[in-house]
Amino acid sequence: MSGWLRVVGLGPAGAEWRTPEVADALADAQHIVGYHTYLRRISPPAGATLHGSDNGDELARARHALELTQGGARVVVVSGGDAGVFGMAAAVFEALEGGPPGWRELDVRVLPAVTAMLAAAARLGAPLGHDFCALNLSDNLKPWATIERRLALAAQADFVLALYNPASQARSEQARLAFEVLRQHRAPSAIVAFASSVGRADEELHITTLGEADATRADMRTLILVGSSSTRRIERPGTLPWIYTPRGSRAV
Amino acid sequence: MSGWLRVVGLGPAGAEWRTPEVADALADAQHIVGYHTYLRRISPPAGATLHGSDNGDELARARHALELTQGGARVVVVSGGDAGVFGMAAAVFEALEGGPPGWRELDVRVLPAVTAMLAAAARLGAPLGHDFCALNLSDNLKPWATIERRLALAAQADFVLALYNPASQARSEQARLAFEVLRQHRAPSAIVAFASSVGRADEELHITTLGEADATRADMRTLILVGSSSTRRIERPGTLPWIYTPRGSRAV
Numbered sequence: 179m180s181g182w183l184r185v186v187g188l189g190p191a192g193a194e195w196r197t198p199e200v201a202d203a204l205a206d207a208q209h210i211v212g213y214h215t216y217l218r219r220i221s222p223p224a225g226a227t228l229h230g231s232d233n234g235d236e237l238a239r240a241r242h243a244l245e246l247t248q249g250g251a252r253v254v255v256v257s258g259g260d261a262g263v264f265g266m267a268a269a270v271f272e273a274l275e276g277g278p279p280g281w282r283e284l285d286v287r288v289l290p291a292v293t294a295m296l297a298a299a300a301r302l303g304a305p306l307g308h309d310f311c312a313l314n315l316s317d318n319l320k321p322w323a324t325i326e327r328r329l330a331l332a333a334q335a336d337f338v339l340a341l342y343n344p345a346s347q348a349r350s351e352q353a354r355l356a357f358e359v360l361r362q363h364r365a366p367s368a369i370v371a372f373a374s375s376v377g378r379a380d381e382e383l384h385i386t387t388l389g390e391a392d393a394t395r396a397d398m399r400t401l402i403l404v405g406s407s408s409t410r411r412i413e414r415p416g417t418l419p420w421i422y423t424p425r426g427s428r429a430v
Numbered sequence: 431m432s433g434w435l436r437v438v439g440l441g442p443a444g445a446e447w448r449t450p451e452v453a454d455a456l457a458d459a460q461h462i463v464g465y466h467t468y469l470r471r472i473s474p475p476a477g478a479t480l481h482g483s484d485n486g487d488e489l490a491r492a493r494h495a496l497e498l499t500q501g502g503a504r505v506v507v508v509s510g511g512d513a514g515v516f517g518m519a520a521a522v523f524e525a526l527e528g529g530p531p532g533w534r535e536l537d538v539r540v541l542p543a544v545t546a547m548l549a550a551a552a553r554l555g556a557p558l559g560h561d562f563c564a565l566n567l568s569d570n571l572k573p574w575a576t577i578e579r580r581l582a583l584a585a586q587a588d589f590v591l592a593l594y595n596p597a598s599q600a601r602s603e604q605a606r607l608a609f610e611v612l613r614q615h616r617a618p619s620a621i622v623a624f625a626s627s628v629g630r631a632d633e634e635l636h637i638t639t640l641g642e643a644d645a646t647r648a649d650m651r652t653l654i655l656v657g658s659s660s661t662r663r664i665e666r667p668g669t670l671p672w673i674y675t676p677r678g679s680r681a682v
Contacts, residue, residue: 268559307520319678
Protein backbone atom coordinates (compact mmCIF):
# COMPACT_ATOMS: atom_id res chain seq x y z
CA MET A 179 0.00 0.00 0.00
CA SER A 180 1.82 3.09 -1.23
CA GLY A 181 -0.98 5.63 -1.12
CA TRP A 182 -0.49 9.12 0.23
CA LEU A 183 -2.51 12.23 0.82
CA ARG A 184 -1.12 15.74 0.44
CA VAL A 185 -3.30 18.65 1.56
CA VAL A 186 -1.96 21.59 -0.39
CA GLY A 187 -2.54 25.31 -0.87
CA LEU A 188 -2.34 26.68 -4.39
CA GLY A 189 -1.53 30.16 -3.10
CA PRO A 190 -3.75 33.18 -3.73
CA ALA A 191 -3.45 33.27 -7.54
CA GLY A 192 -1.15 31.85 -10.21
CA ALA A 193 1.88 29.59 -10.35
CA GLU A 194 4.34 32.38 -9.45
CA TRP A 195 3.11 32.14 -5.84
CA ARG A 196 2.93 28.32 -5.70
CA THR A 197 5.73 26.52 -3.87
CA PRO A 198 7.80 23.89 -5.73
CA GLU A 199 6.75 21.33 -3.10
CA VAL A 200 3.08 21.85 -3.99
CA ALA A 201 3.80 21.82 -7.72
CA ASP A 202 5.65 18.49 -7.30
CA ALA A 203 2.75 16.94 -5.33
CA LEU A 204 0.30 17.96 -8.05
CA ALA A 205 2.59 16.49 -10.73
CA ASP A 206 2.68 13.12 -8.90
CA ALA A 207 -1.04 12.94 -8.07
CA GLN A 208 -3.39 10.26 -9.37
CA HIS A 209 -6.44 12.01 -7.89
CA ILE A 210 -6.92 15.72 -7.29
CA VAL A 211 -9.84 16.66 -5.06
CA GLY A 212 -11.23 20.14 -4.42
CA TYR A 213 -13.64 22.96 -4.99
CA HIS A 214 -14.37 23.42 -8.73
CA THR A 215 -13.00 26.97 -8.77
CA TYR A 216 -9.59 25.88 -7.46
CA LEU A 217 -9.34 22.88 -9.81
CA ARG A 218 -9.71 25.29 -12.73
CA ARG A 219 -6.47 27.02 -11.62
CA ILE A 220 -4.20 24.02 -12.14
CA SER A 221 -2.84 22.04 -15.09
CA PRO A 222 -3.26 18.44 -13.91
CA PRO A 223 -0.79 15.77 -15.01
CA ALA A 224 -1.87 13.39 -17.79
CA GLY A 225 -3.93 10.54 -16.38
CA ALA A 226 -4.91 12.24 -13.12
CA THR A 227 -8.58 12.18 -12.19
CA LEU A 228 -10.12 15.47 -11.02
CA HIS A 229 -12.85 15.33 -8.38
CA GLY A 230 -14.53 18.73 -8.26
CA SER A 231 -17.26 19.59 -5.79
CA ASP A 232 -19.20 22.61 -4.62
CA ASN A 233 -18.27 24.95 -1.82
CA GLY A 234 -19.80 23.67 1.43
CA ASP A 235 -19.05 19.97 0.80
CA GLU A 236 -15.74 20.06 2.71
CA LEU A 237 -16.24 17.07 5.02
CA ALA A 238 -17.58 14.80 2.27
CA ARG A 239 -14.68 15.86 0.05
CA ALA A 240 -12.19 15.11 2.83
CA ARG A 241 -13.68 11.64 3.46
CA HIS A 242 -13.57 10.86 -0.23
CA ALA A 243 -9.88 11.81 -0.39
CA LEU A 244 -9.09 9.63 2.65
CA GLU A 245 -10.94 6.67 1.10
CA LEU A 246 -8.95 7.02 -2.12
CA THR A 247 -5.73 7.17 -0.10
CA GLN A 248 -6.71 4.11 1.92
CA GLY A 249 -7.21 2.34 -1.40
CA GLY A 250 -3.55 2.95 -2.24
CA ALA A 251 -3.77 6.04 -4.46
CA ARG A 252 -1.66 9.19 -4.52
CA VAL A 253 -4.17 11.91 -3.67
CA VAL A 254 -3.94 15.71 -3.47
CA VAL A 255 -6.61 17.86 -1.82
CA VAL A 256 -6.37 21.49 -2.95
CA SER A 257 -7.33 24.76 -1.27
CA GLY A 258 -6.87 28.32 -2.43
CA GLY A 259 -4.25 30.22 -0.42
CA ASP A 260 -2.88 28.02 2.39
CA ALA A 261 -4.84 24.85 3.21
CA GLY A 262 -4.20 25.39 6.95
CA VAL A 263 -5.85 28.83 7.12
CA PHE A 264 -9.63 28.58 6.72
CA GLY A 265 -8.95 25.88 4.10
CA MET A 266 -9.27 22.12 3.66
CA ALA A 267 -6.67 20.96 6.20
CA ALA A 268 -8.98 21.27 9.23
CA ALA A 269 -11.75 19.45 7.33
CA VAL A 270 -9.37 16.59 6.49
CA PHE A 271 -8.44 16.17 10.17
CA GLU A 272 -12.09 16.35 11.25
CA ALA A 273 -12.85 13.55 8.76
CA LEU A 274 -9.77 11.59 9.82
CA GLU A 275 -10.65 11.83 13.52
CA GLY A 276 -14.21 10.60 12.89
CA GLY A 277 -13.23 7.87 10.44
CA PRO A 278 -11.95 4.28 10.75
CA PRO A 279 -8.84 3.82 12.97
CA GLY A 280 -6.80 2.76 9.92
CA TRP A 281 -6.97 6.28 8.55
CA ARG A 282 -4.63 7.41 11.36
CA GLU A 283 -1.85 5.29 9.87
CA LEU A 284 -2.11 6.78 6.38
CA ASP A 285 0.73 8.86 4.96
CA VAL A 286 -0.90 12.29 5.28
CA ARG A 287 0.96 15.59 5.04
CA VAL A 288 -0.11 19.23 4.84
CA LEU A 289 2.07 21.36 2.53
CA PRO A 290 2.24 25.05 3.53
CA ALA A 291 1.54 27.87 1.09
CA VAL A 292 1.08 31.63 0.81
CA THR A 293 -2.24 32.60 2.41
CA ALA A 294 -4.36 35.46 1.05
CA MET A 295 -3.54 38.02 3.76
CA LEU A 296 0.19 37.77 3.00
CA ALA A 297 -0.35 38.49 -0.70
CA ALA A 298 -2.75 41.34 0.06
CA ALA A 299 -0.32 42.81 2.59
CA ALA A 300 2.57 42.60 0.13
CA ARG A 301 0.61 44.51 -2.52
CA LEU A 302 -0.29 47.26 -0.04
CA GLY A 303 3.12 47.64 1.66
CA ALA A 304 3.63 46.04 5.06
CA PRO A 305 0.38 46.36 7.06
CA LEU A 306 1.08 43.03 8.85
CA GLY A 307 4.50 44.23 9.98
CA HIS A 308 3.42 44.04 13.61
CA ASP A 309 1.12 41.86 15.80
CA PHE A 310 -2.06 40.82 13.97
CA CYS A 311 -5.11 38.55 14.02
CA ALA A 312 -6.82 36.60 11.26
CA LEU A 313 -10.58 36.19 11.62
CA ASN A 314 -13.06 34.35 9.43
CA LEU A 315 -16.21 36.52 9.23
CA SER A 316 -18.37 33.67 8.00
CA ASP A 317 -20.93 32.63 10.61
CA ASN A 318 -21.82 29.39 8.83
CA LEU A 319 -19.97 27.35 11.47
CA LYS A 320 -19.82 29.62 14.53
CA PRO A 321 -22.18 31.97 16.34
CA TRP A 322 -22.06 35.61 15.22
CA ALA A 323 -21.73 36.59 18.91
CA THR A 324 -18.33 34.83 18.99
CA ILE A 325 -17.18 36.81 15.98
CA GLU A 326 -18.32 40.10 17.59
CA ARG A 327 -16.53 39.27 20.83
CA ARG A 328 -13.31 38.43 19.00
CA LEU A 329 -13.50 41.62 16.95
CA ALA A 330 -14.03 43.72 20.07
CA LEU A 331 -11.16 42.15 22.04
CA ALA A 332 -8.78 42.23 19.07
CA ALA A 333 -9.60 45.92 18.54
CA GLN A 334 -9.00 46.67 22.23
CA ALA A 335 -5.65 44.89 22.00
CA ASP A 336 -4.78 47.12 19.00
CA PHE A 337 -3.97 44.20 16.72
CA VAL A 338 -3.95 44.66 12.98
CA LEU A 339 -6.87 42.59 11.66
CA ALA A 340 -7.13 40.45 8.55
CA LEU A 341 -10.78 39.65 7.89
CA TYR A 342 -11.31 36.60 5.67
CA ASN A 343 -14.62 35.80 3.96
CA PRO A 344 -16.25 39.18 4.71
CA ALA A 345 -19.12 38.36 2.33
CA SER A 346 -20.44 35.58 0.10
CA GLN A 347 -23.29 35.20 -2.34
CA ALA A 348 -25.46 34.22 0.61
CA ARG A 349 -24.07 36.71 3.18
CA SER A 350 -23.69 40.46 2.80
CA GLU A 351 -24.20 41.92 6.27
CA GLN A 352 -21.10 40.61 8.08
CA ALA A 353 -18.65 43.25 6.92
CA ARG A 354 -21.06 46.05 7.83
CA LEU A 355 -21.66 44.58 11.29
CA ALA A 356 -17.94 44.01 11.80
CA PHE A 357 -17.17 47.67 11.03
CA GLU A 358 -19.87 48.69 13.54
CA VAL A 359 -18.14 46.68 16.28
CA LEU A 360 -14.71 48.00 15.38
CA ARG A 361 -15.95 51.62 15.38
CA GLN A 362 -16.82 51.25 19.05
CA HIS A 363 -13.18 50.51 19.93
CA ARG A 364 -10.97 52.10 17.28
CA ALA A 365 -10.55 55.65 15.96
CA PRO A 366 -12.38 56.65 12.74
CA SER A 367 -8.94 57.43 11.29
CA ALA A 368 -7.81 53.78 11.51
CA ILE A 369 -6.66 52.60 8.09
CA VAL A 370 -8.82 50.06 6.27
CA ALA A 371 -7.90 48.33 3.01
CA PHE A 372 -10.05 46.19 0.72
CA ALA A 373 -7.99 43.78 -1.39
CA SER A 374 -9.88 41.76 -3.99
CA SER A 375 -8.59 38.98 -6.27
CA VAL A 376 -4.98 39.83 -5.44
CA GLY A 377 -2.63 38.53 -8.12
CA ARG A 378 -5.43 37.84 -10.60
CA ALA A 379 -6.60 39.79 -13.66
CA ASP A 380 -9.44 41.44 -11.73
CA GLU A 381 -7.25 42.57 -8.78
CA GLU A 382 -8.62 45.66 -7.00
CA LEU A 383 -7.10 47.54 -4.06
CA HIS A 384 -8.84 50.29 -2.12
CA ILE A 385 -7.49 52.16 0.90
CA THR A 386 -9.77 54.16 3.19
CA THR A 387 -10.45 54.70 6.90
CA LEU A 388 -12.66 52.91 9.40
CA GLY A 389 -14.87 56.00 9.54
CA GLU A 390 -15.44 55.97 5.78
CA ALA A 391 -15.23 52.25 4.99
CA ASP A 392 -18.15 51.07 2.86
CA ALA A 393 -18.87 47.41 3.57
CA THR A 394 -20.59 46.92 0.21
CA ARG A 395 -17.14 46.98 -1.43
CA ALA A 396 -16.53 43.49 -0.01
CA ASP A 397 -17.56 40.39 -1.89
CA MET A 398 -16.42 36.77 -1.82
CA ARG A 399 -13.14 37.69 -3.56
CA THR A 400 -12.21 40.27 -0.90
CA LEU A 401 -9.89 40.30 2.09
CA ILE A 402 -10.23 43.28 4.44
CA LEU A 403 -7.25 44.59 6.44
CA VAL A 404 -7.81 46.95 9.37
CA GLY A 405 -4.72 48.73 10.66
CA SER A 406 -3.69 49.14 14.28
CA SER A 407 -3.34 52.60 15.83
CA SER A 408 0.28 52.55 14.58
CA THR A 409 -0.45 51.69 10.93
CA ARG A 410 0.62 54.54 8.64
CA ARG A 411 0.16 55.80 5.07
CA ILE A 412 3.05 56.89 2.86
CA GLU A 413 1.66 59.06 0.08
CA ARG A 414 3.10 58.57 -3.40
CA PRO A 415 2.62 60.67 -6.53
CA GLY A 416 0.09 59.27 -9.00
CA THR A 417 -0.67 55.97 -7.31
CA LEU A 418 -2.04 54.36 -4.14
CA PRO A 419 -0.21 55.15 -0.91
CA TRP A 420 1.85 52.47 0.75
CA ILE A 421 0.47 51.36 4.11
CA TYR A 422 2.65 49.78 6.75
CA THR A 423 2.74 49.02 10.46
CA PRO A 424 6.06 49.94 12.10
CA ARG A 425 7.96 47.23 13.91
CA GLY A 426 7.71 49.05 17.22
CA SER A 427 4.52 49.94 19.00
CA ARG A 428 3.29 52.42 21.57
CA ALA A 429 1.74 51.20 24.82
CA VAL A 430 -1.92 50.17 24.49
CA MET B 431 17.01 54.74 -14.33
CA SER B 432 15.92 51.10 -14.33
CA GLY B 433 16.57 50.20 -10.71
CA TRP B 434 14.12 48.23 -8.66
CA LEU B 435 13.82 46.91 -5.12
CA ARG B 436 12.14 43.62 -4.25
CA VAL B 437 11.59 42.84 -0.57
CA VAL B 438 11.32 39.07 -0.49
CA GLY B 439 10.78 36.22 1.93
CA LEU B 440 12.86 33.09 1.47
CA GLY B 441 10.27 30.96 3.27
CA PRO B 442 11.02 29.09 6.50
CA ALA B 443 13.68 26.74 5.13
CA GLY B 444 14.84 25.48 1.74
CA ALA B 445 13.96 26.07 -1.90
CA GLU B 446 10.96 23.70 -1.85
CA TRP B 447 9.02 26.38 0.08
CA ARG B 448 10.28 29.36 -1.95
CA THR B 449 7.91 30.83 -4.53
CA PRO B 450 9.00 31.03 -8.19
CA GLU B 451 8.47 34.81 -8.04
CA VAL B 452 11.06 35.12 -5.27
CA ALA B 453 13.47 32.74 -7.01
CA ASP B 454 13.20 34.87 -10.19
CA ALA B 455 13.88 38.10 -8.30
CA LEU B 456 17.00 36.59 -6.71
CA ALA B 457 18.19 35.37 -10.12
CA ASP B 458 17.87 38.90 -11.57
CA ALA B 459 19.43 40.75 -8.63
CA GLN B 460 22.63 42.79 -8.83
CA HIS B 461 22.68 43.35 -5.05
CA ILE B 462 21.27 41.09 -2.35
CA VAL B 463 20.94 42.64 1.09
CA GLY B 464 20.14 40.88 4.34
CA TYR B 465 20.99 39.24 7.62
CA HIS B 466 24.05 36.97 7.27
CA THR B 467 22.11 33.86 8.28
CA TYR B 468 19.57 34.30 5.49
CA LEU B 469 22.16 35.09 2.83
CA ARG B 470 23.76 31.72 3.58
CA ARG B 471 20.52 30.01 2.51
CA ILE B 472 20.62 31.21 -1.11
CA SER B 473 22.72 30.52 -4.21
CA PRO B 474 23.28 34.03 -5.60
CA PRO B 475 23.58 34.57 -9.35
CA ALA B 476 27.07 35.08 -10.80
CA GLY B 477 28.13 38.69 -10.46
CA ALA B 478 25.67 39.65 -7.72
CA THR B 479 27.07 41.45 -4.70
CA LEU B 480 25.99 40.18 -1.28
CA HIS B 481 25.61 42.72 1.53
CA GLY B 482 25.36 40.80 4.79
CA SER B 483 24.76 42.49 8.12
CA ASP B 484 23.99 41.56 11.70
CA ASN B 485 20.58 41.13 13.24
CA GLY B 486 19.41 44.46 14.66
CA ASP B 487 20.70 46.60 11.76
CA GLU B 488 17.36 46.57 9.95
CA LEU B 489 16.88 50.30 9.32
CA ALA B 490 20.46 50.84 8.15
CA ARG B 491 20.13 47.80 5.88
CA ALA B 492 16.88 49.15 4.45
CA ARG B 493 18.39 52.59 3.76
CA HIS B 494 21.37 51.01 2.04
CA ALA B 495 19.06 48.98 -0.21
CA LEU B 496 17.04 52.10 -1.11
CA GLU B 497 20.24 54.02 -1.93
CA LEU B 498 21.41 51.23 -4.23
CA THR B 499 18.01 51.22 -5.93
CA GLN B 500 18.06 55.01 -6.33
CA GLY B 501 21.42 54.55 -8.01
CA GLY B 502 19.78 52.39 -10.69
CA ALA B 503 20.56 48.90 -9.44
CA ARG B 504 18.35 45.81 -9.22
CA VAL B 505 18.23 45.11 -5.48
CA VAL B 506 16.71 42.32 -3.40
CA VAL B 507 16.27 42.56 0.39
CA VAL B 508 15.79 39.13 1.95
CA SER B 509 13.99 37.98 5.10
CA GLY B 510 13.43 34.50 6.46
CA GLY B 511 9.79 33.38 6.22
CA ASP B 512 7.63 36.19 4.80
CA ALA B 513 9.18 39.68 4.70
CA GLY B 514 5.84 41.24 5.70
CA VAL B 515 5.51 39.31 8.98
CA PHE B 516 8.05 40.51 11.56
CA GLY B 517 10.53 40.79 8.66
CA MET B 518 12.27 43.44 6.58
CA ALA B 519 9.26 44.91 4.76
CA ALA B 520 8.19 47.19 7.62
CA ALA B 521 11.80 48.38 8.05
CA VAL B 522 12.02 49.23 4.34
CA PHE B 523 8.87 51.36 4.56
CA GLU B 524 10.07 53.06 7.74
CA ALA B 525 13.28 53.96 5.91
CA LEU B 526 11.39 55.01 2.80
CA GLU B 527 9.03 57.27 4.75
CA GLY B 528 11.93 58.99 6.51
CA GLY B 529 14.12 59.28 3.41
CA PRO B 530 14.34 61.73 0.49
CA PRO B 531 11.06 62.30 -1.40
CA GLY B 532 12.54 60.68 -4.52
CA TRP B 533 12.49 57.30 -2.77
CA ARG B 534 8.68 57.32 -2.98
CA GLU B 535 8.91 57.11 -6.77
CA LEU B 536 11.20 54.07 -6.83
CA ASP B 537 9.95 50.75 -8.21
CA VAL B 538 9.51 48.93 -4.89
CA ARG B 539 7.55 45.71 -4.45
CA VAL B 540 7.11 43.24 -1.61
CA LEU B 541 6.90 39.59 -2.74
CA PRO B 542 4.85 37.38 -0.43
CA ALA B 543 6.13 34.09 0.98
CA VAL B 544 5.37 31.28 3.42
CA THR B 545 5.73 32.59 6.97
CA ALA B 546 7.01 30.37 9.81
CA MET B 547 3.67 29.76 11.52
CA LEU B 548 2.19 28.27 8.33
CA ALA B 549 5.04 25.78 7.98
CA ALA B 550 4.89 24.88 11.68
CA ALA B 551 1.11 24.44 11.50
CA ALA B 552 1.39 22.22 8.42
CA ARG B 553 3.86 19.91 10.18
CA LEU B 554 1.60 19.61 13.22
CA GLY B 555 -1.74 19.17 11.43
CA ALA B 556 -4.06 22.17 11.19
CA PRO B 557 -3.82 24.15 14.44
CA LEU B 558 -4.45 27.45 12.55
CA GLY B 559 -7.66 26.06 11.03
CA HIS B 560 -9.69 28.67 12.89
CA ASP B 561 -9.31 32.32 14.03
CA PHE B 562 -5.78 33.07 15.25
CA CYS B 563 -3.33 35.81 16.23
CA ALA B 564 0.37 36.23 15.51
CA LEU B 565 2.38 38.00 18.22
CA ASN B 566 6.03 38.91 18.33
CA LEU B 567 7.26 38.22 21.90
CA SER B 568 10.38 40.36 21.49
CA ASP B 569 10.20 43.47 23.60
CA ASN B 570 13.11 45.15 21.85
CA LEU B 571 10.74 47.59 20.12
CA LYS B 572 7.61 47.63 22.27
CA PRO B 573 6.82 47.71 25.99
CA TRP B 574 6.40 44.31 27.65
CA ALA B 575 3.12 45.61 29.14
CA THR B 576 1.70 45.85 25.60
CA ILE B 577 2.64 42.24 24.93
CA GLU B 578 1.01 41.10 28.19
CA ARG B 579 -2.16 43.02 27.40
CA ARG B 580 -2.36 41.51 23.91
CA LEU B 581 -1.78 38.00 25.26
CA ALA B 582 -4.51 38.42 27.86
CA LEU B 583 -7.09 39.79 25.42
CA ALA B 584 -6.25 37.21 22.73
CA ALA B 585 -6.61 34.43 25.31
CA GLN B 586 -9.97 35.82 26.46
CA ALA B 587 -11.11 35.89 22.83
CA ASP B 588 -10.10 32.21 22.53
CA PHE B 589 -7.89 32.79 19.50
CA VAL B 590 -5.23 30.26 18.58
CA LEU B 591 -1.88 32.03 19.17
CA ALA B 592 1.30 31.90 17.13
CA LEU B 593 4.15 33.32 19.21
CA TYR B 594 7.12 34.49 17.14
CA ASN B 595 10.56 35.18 18.62
CA PRO B 596 9.83 33.66 22.04
CA ALA B 597 13.51 33.82 22.97
CA SER B 598 16.84 35.05 21.65
CA GLN B 599 20.42 34.85 22.79
CA ALA B 600 19.75 38.01 24.80
CA ARG B 601 16.23 37.19 26.01
CA SER B 602 15.05 34.05 27.77
CA GLU B 603 12.25 35.14 30.09
CA GLN B 604 9.56 36.14 27.58
CA ALA B 605 8.16 32.68 26.90
CA ARG B 606 7.92 31.93 30.62
CA LEU B 607 6.15 35.23 31.32
CA ALA B 608 3.83 34.70 28.34
CA PHE B 609 2.77 31.28 29.65
CA GLU B 610 2.07 32.87 33.05
CA VAL B 611 -0.30 35.38 31.47
CA LEU B 612 -2.02 32.73 29.36
CA ARG B 613 -2.51 30.43 32.38
CA GLN B 614 -4.66 33.13 33.99
CA HIS B 615 -7.13 32.99 31.11
CA ARG B 616 -6.94 29.54 29.52
CA ALA B 617 -7.36 26.00 30.84
CA PRO B 618 -4.23 23.99 31.78
CA SER B 619 -5.36 21.43 29.19
CA ALA B 620 -4.96 23.90 26.30
CA ILE B 621 -2.64 22.42 23.68
CA VAL B 622 0.81 23.98 23.26
CA ALA B 623 3.30 23.08 20.52
CA PHE B 624 6.95 24.05 20.19
CA ALA B 625 8.16 23.97 16.57
CA SER B 626 11.87 24.59 16.01
CA SER B 627 13.76 24.90 12.71
CA VAL B 628 10.80 23.57 10.74
CA GLY B 629 11.91 22.19 7.38
CA ARG B 630 15.59 22.20 8.30
CA ALA B 631 17.90 19.36 9.35
CA ASP B 632 17.52 20.20 13.05
CA GLU B 633 13.70 20.33 12.99
CA GLU B 634 12.11 19.52 16.36
CA LEU B 635 8.41 19.31 17.24
CA HIS B 636 7.04 18.96 20.75
CA ILE B 637 3.38 18.86 21.77
CA THR B 638 2.28 19.45 25.36
CA THR B 639 -0.28 21.43 27.36
CA LEU B 640 -0.32 24.93 28.78
CA GLY B 641 -0.19 23.43 32.27
CA GLU B 642 3.00 21.48 31.49
CA ALA B 643 4.68 23.74 28.93
CA ASP B 644 8.34 24.33 29.78
CA ALA B 645 9.43 27.72 28.42
CA THR B 646 13.09 26.70 28.38
CA ARG B 647 12.33 24.56 25.29
CA ALA B 648 12.08 27.79 23.28
CA ASP B 649 15.12 29.35 21.65
CA MET B 650 15.62 31.70 18.72
CA ARG B 651 14.75 28.93 16.24
CA THR B 652 11.36 28.24 17.88
CA LEU B 653 7.80 29.18 17.10
CA ILE B 654 5.21 28.43 19.81
CA LEU B 655 1.59 27.63 18.97
CA VAL B 656 -1.08 27.76 21.67
CA GLY B 657 -4.39 26.15 20.78
CA SER B 658 -7.84 27.61 21.40
CA SER B 659 -10.35 25.80 23.63
CA SER B 660 -11.46 23.93 20.48
CA THR B 661 -8.02 22.69 19.38
CA ARG B 662 -7.85 18.89 19.50
CA ARG B 663 -5.32 16.03 19.44
CA ILE B 664 -5.68 12.99 17.19
CA GLU B 665 -3.52 10.22 18.63
CA ARG B 666 -1.56 8.09 16.16
CA PRO B 667 0.37 4.87 16.74
CA GLY B 668 4.13 5.33 17.05
CA THR B 669 4.39 9.02 16.25
CA LEU B 670 3.33 12.51 17.36
CA PRO B 671 -0.41 13.17 17.45
CA TRP B 672 -1.96 15.46 14.89
CA ILE B 673 -3.31 18.70 16.34
CA TYR B 674 -6.02 20.69 14.62
CA THR B 675 -8.60 23.37 15.27
CA PRO B 676 -12.02 22.51 13.83
CA ARG B 677 -13.58 24.97 11.39
CA GLY B 678 -16.52 25.59 13.68
CA SER B 679 -16.35 27.00 17.16
CA ARG B 680 -18.40 27.06 20.33
CA ALA B 681 -19.56 30.35 21.82
CA VAL B 682 -16.88 32.17 23.86
